Amino acid sequence: MKVFKFGGASVKDATAVKNVAAILDHYKKEQLVVVVSAMGKTTNALEKIVTAFIQKQDHLGELIDEVRQFHQSIIDELGFPANHPINDKISNCFVEIEWNTEGESDKGYNFVYDQIVSMGELLATHIVSDYLSLYGRPNSWLDVRDVLITDNNYREGIVDWNITGQLIPKKVTSLLASSPLIITQGFIGATTENFTTTLGREGSDYTAAIFSFCLQASEMVVWKDVPGVLSADPKYYDDAVKLEQISYRDAIELTYYGATVIHPKTIKPLENRQIPLRVASFLAPGDKGTLIGDFPTTKPLVPCFIFKPNQILFSIAAKDFSFIAEDSLSTIFGLFVKHHVKVNLMQNSAISFSVCMDNDPLKIPELSKELSEYYTVRYNENLRLITIRHYFPSTVEQLTKGKVILLEQRSRQTAQLVIRED
Ligand code: ASP
Ligand code: MG
Numbered sequence: 001m002k003v004f005k006f007g008g009a010s011v012k013d014a015t016a017v018k019n020v021a022a023i024l025d026h027y028k029k030e031q032l033v034v035v036v037s038a039m040g041k042t043t044n045a046l047e048k049i050v051t052a053f054i055q056k057q058d059h060l061g062e063l064i065d066e067v068r069q070f071h072q073s074i075i076d077e078l079g080f081p082a083n084h085p086i087n088d089k090i091s092n093c094f095v096e097i098e099w100n101t102e103g104e105s106d107k108g109y110n111f112v113y114d115q116i117v118s119m120g121e122l123l124a125t126h127i128v129s130d131y132l133s134l135y136g137r138p139n140s141w142l143d144v145r146d147v148l149i150t151d152n153n154y155r156e157g158i159v160d161w162n163i164t165g166q167l168i169p170k171k172v173t174s175l176l177a178s179s180p181l182i183i184t185q186g187f188i189g190a191t192t193e194n195f196t197t198t199l200g201r202e203g204s205d206y207t208a209a210i211f212s213f214c215l216q217a218s219e220m221v222v223w224k225d226v227p228g229v230l231s232a233d234p235k236y237y238d239d240a241v242k243l244e245q246i247s248y249r250d251a252i253e254l255t256y257y258g259a260t261v262i263h264p265k266t267i268k269p270l271e272n273r274q275i276p277l278r279v280a281s282f283l284a285p286g287d288k289g290t291l292i293g294d295f296p297t298t299k300p301l302v303p304c305f306i307f308k309p310n311q312i313l314f315s316i317a318a319k320d321f322s323f324i325a326e327d328s329l330s331t332i333f334g335l336f337v338k339h340h341v342k343v344n345l346m347q348n349s350a351i352s353f354s355v356c357m358d359n360d361p362l363k364i365p366e367l368s369k370e371l372s373e374y375y376t377v378r379y380n381e382n383l384r385l386i387t388i389r390h391y392f393p394s395t396v397e398q399l400t401k402g403k404v405i406l407l408e409q410r411s412r413q414t415a416q417l418v419i420r421e422d
Contacts, residue, residue: 002219003212003217003221004034005036005220005222006034006037007224008040009040012041014073020223020282029180031181032182033172034183036125037187038120038187040070045063045070046117046120049097050117053112054112071090071127078134100116110155114188114195114198118198121144137181138178138179138181144185145188145190147167148190148207149163149192150197150199152195154197157189168214168215172215186204187202187203199265203263206263210269212269212275213269213275222277223281223285224282225281225283228242228280230261231302233306236305243290243302244291244300245292247298251292255267258306258385258387274294278290303390303395305399306386306389310358310382311344311356311357312356312358313418314355314378315352315353316352316355316377324348324352331374332353332371335370339366341358345385384419386416386418391413396415
């Protein structure tokens with residue numbers, strides 16, 4: 001049993017969907033669970049619909065029509081006959097979106113968000129599944145909300161591993177009796193009361209890892225538009241090389257620090273069951289890609305860079321110049337939890353505590369305001385956090401030449417620097 005994940009870029013138009021079908025053709029003898037994300041930029045488009053609804057903007061209807069039109073044109077190009085059931089399935093998704101954007105938005109932003117944004121994955125999987133069937137590849141469409149159960153923390157659902165771990169094998173085993181190929185949605189789940197939840201942006205990788213774990217898969221493959229995992233994002237660094245293999249430990253560290261190639265929650269469940277993860281290119285499916293697994297070391301063992309732009313660095317001190325001790329830290333962290341912010345780097349001295357985080361306009365101003373009630377708060381914006389795993393002192397020097405470094409931390413394997421953006 002293998003678990004595949006196809007992201008938005010791999011199903012962004014009709015040609016891309018055909019390419020997915022061609023890749024799956026090479027795996028006719030395997031038992032496969034295929035996790036699919038929303039097509040192209042659909043999730044962003046659906047987010048705009050949610051905002052338009054909540055803010056009562058008058059172009060709401062147009063926004064819905066654009067998403068409808070986008071999917072309709074893919075269906076048309078894929079050659080479905082006019083009376084094919086796919087049309088009803090798609091209409092039903094839009095009925096649901098419309099139903100969720102009628103009346104007053106009294107259920108709260110996060111709840112409404114999940115009911116609407118989840119439609120992207122439902123639309124995508126209906127289209128992929130029916131396209132495969134139409135062209136002679138029987139498969140089962142699984143509504144992941146029947147088996148992936150979360151709490152009611154909308155937009156960031158926490159998986160109930162206990163129930164999910166029972167439901168997935170049971171349902172998948174029964175579906176495999178009719179077809180070795182199962183198509184299901186990434187990113188979404190449901191509460192025990194059957195309300196739809198989402199797992200956080202880019203969460204489809206995590207869904208595939210949940211399936212891999214629960215089914216004890218022999219391998220998980222994430223199909224992407226890059227040749228594998230690179231040692232740096234070429235957008236920020238010219239000499240990026242492709243990594244052939246990555247140890248679980250390195251993969252966890254790299255994704256935790258912000259490597260966006262894989263969702264950070266993905267690796268741990270795989271490591272727990274020693275399931276290898278391959279990151280492969282859907283544009284060159286014959287190439288090996290990158291293998292993440294139980295390796296003693298990453299190969300080639302080169303410095304790996306993670307660049308996180310748009311950071312803010314807070315420096316927090318007590319108003320009476322007393323020490324920043326455990327009790328203050330506990331208050332400060334309490335506020336971090338309350339405002340749902342994540343610490344990217346921290347350091348403390350006797351009288352001040354420095355902390356670097358994503359400069360999220362929805363969270364940081366509120367946090368800053370509340371911190372200032374209790375502490376003297378200074379901050380620097382327009383910063384970049386650079387993390388280098390397997391660094392050499394010369395690598396750090398080279399990278400920071402002529403740059404203002406505001407904070408620096410080094411352990412044996414990892415160097416982290418907060419610098420001013422150019
Ligand atoms: N469609 C969702 C998103 O764009 C989930 C994913 O792509 O993994 O965030
Ligand atoms: Mg995506």
